[in-house]
Amino acid sequence: MSGMYARFLGIPDLVEAPSVAVVVDVMRAFTVAAWAFARGAEKIVLAESLDDALALKARHPDWVTLKDGPAAPGFDAVNSPGLLRSADLGGRTVVQKTTAGTVGALAVKEASLVLCASFVVAEATARLLRTRAGDGVTFVVTGEDGRADEDLACAQYIARRADEAGADAAEYLRRAAGSRAAAELAQGVREGVHPDDVALCLELDRFPFAMVATLEDALMVLRPEPGLRSSAAARSPRRR
Template sequence: MSIVGMDAEIPAGRVVVVIDVIRAFTTAALALERGAAEIACAATAEAGRELRGRHPDRLLIGEVGGLKPPDFDLGNSPADMAAAHVDGRRLIQATSNGTRGLARCPQPAALLAAAAVNVAATARWIKANHPGHPWTVLCTGRTAEDWACARHLSQLLDGAAPDRADLIAGIRQGAAEHARKSLRYPPPERVDLTPDLPLCCDVDRAGFAMVGEIRPDHVVVRAA
């Protein structure tokens, strides 16, 4: 049982949970909540573009440097996704951390994407489908929010009852770290997390896990 960062080797045969709270997998959960059929997670923006070239009916969402590229249909904002019309649509998502993290796990017993919005549902799914199986939680970011979510999930898997307030505090700390880093960039390149933070902090909003199916060049994520 382990919590690791993006530089770690992921052993084969484990249940792997990839976490990105701010903002990839919060956005993904909102998309599935709003009726998206599935999300094809690509490791890079170019891989996402190539995938949409093969499937032009799909919406391409995500970010480069935190910002929506001009040729993407939607960015990486949970607030924008909460108002988007995606019912029945298939999406392609490409982000700097979350979707890249999914691509780092080639031989898991099960592969899941998670954020605070579905952390309890993720624990329930693992307990129901892989009880007693070794697991690894992969934090895709270096800021506090992913690690706080990983600790919360670890405690749930161990049968404890962690305090949501601690998780929310960790997410807010992570958002503050993002904001400080953003000040290094010119104003047009800064990311304003203000509209997204309430949704990133909405612990257990979603009652489903996000389970991945590994394809040759991407991972398809669906609600389960």
């Protein structure tokens, strides 16, 4: 894997489907997705729009719908790791629609391998890249049209870690902690936020699985890999 070619693009820069894509949304879509799997979710359907999410809910009343921002009719949860970490999602299907993360994943749905990532699954993602990425990876930096420093820092860290297993995360986590998204979450600028969200988004390697998205019956479906999650994933939250 040494010398892996990595490029870092915003969603607007994607002109064709890459072979291997890592879609990064640290604050908060793919931190939330990892927590959903840790709380027992079987799969996550990445919805094209809020209306599509509601339509899926209408067809599958037992599915759990989740969105950015404040609570809304028809949605069961909001896109907050702090609010989701106590949910019981055992065996459930989650439908997720967010501003950036789900959009980025859907933009590369034709890629041969799509991973969705954040700091909490960084090592597992890098490990999968070392075994399956071939000679090039496109990292999709979802926030702020590719300029979100928390997403770029995480993408750069995963790329480096795919080449150097012992890469130090401190500088990348510092950049993420100083990002505009972190400030907005901490200051309550965004709605549907828990006070622990930023800290939870900066927990390195909290979970031992990568997250792989594939097309299933015309839906983009995210699942953990390996499918059998270790019991460590569901341990009670650490306090910070």
